């Protein structure tokens with residue numbers, strides 16, 4: 001049993017500057033070649049890769065030619081661009097499996113997955129699965145690994161248990177699950193520390209006083225800080 005990697009939104013063949021430009025390429029050909037090269041530079045044939053959707057767009061022959069070149073046992077959780085027809089094509093490759101639904105006229109959206117002491121929910125779309133106030137430890141949360149947003153940041157709205165595995169925030173390379181866990185643990189620590197920093201509280205207090213926007217990202221961390229500041233105010 002090899003190692004576990006995650007990725008999403010390879011978008012092979014998606015000939016649009018807004019896709020390959022922000023990823024640092026000047027053409028889709030350059031993009032697709034780099035994605036394949038990067039993938040195979042880290043993934044060995046006996047490794048497992050969970051691909052959280054949107055494998056390819058436009059020309060299916062080209063997309064399949066790219067998919068065929070990728071190392072590893074690949075498990076695909078469908079994204080919005082993975083049509084029924086494409087899902088059938090993916091399944092023709094011996095090292096590729098596709099998450100399926102047994103319900104009529106539906107597509108399976110995600111899976112629960114236990115690894116080490118952590119519980120994950122893997123899905124193409126970001127999904128709110130927990131709240132930060134619950135516990136300061138990563139293992140206390142249902143961790144969402146997601147794609148779809150094409151964001152440059154690894155976290156969804158700064159939430160330390162919602163990790164973007166997509167190409168855009170991971171140098172167009174699949175992420176090792178163990179590395180993602182370490183990054184999330186560090187971020188969780190930072191968030192918890194932030195809750196205790198008086199300076200942070202004072203800054204947010206200033207915002208509250210001036211009627212500014214307290215929760216710019218709508219993330220739990222800011223909501224929590226704002227709530228604490230308000231409670232401090234109500235005591236004085």
Ligand SMILES: [Fe+2]
Nearest residue numbers: 054079080148
């Ligand atoms: Fe998508």
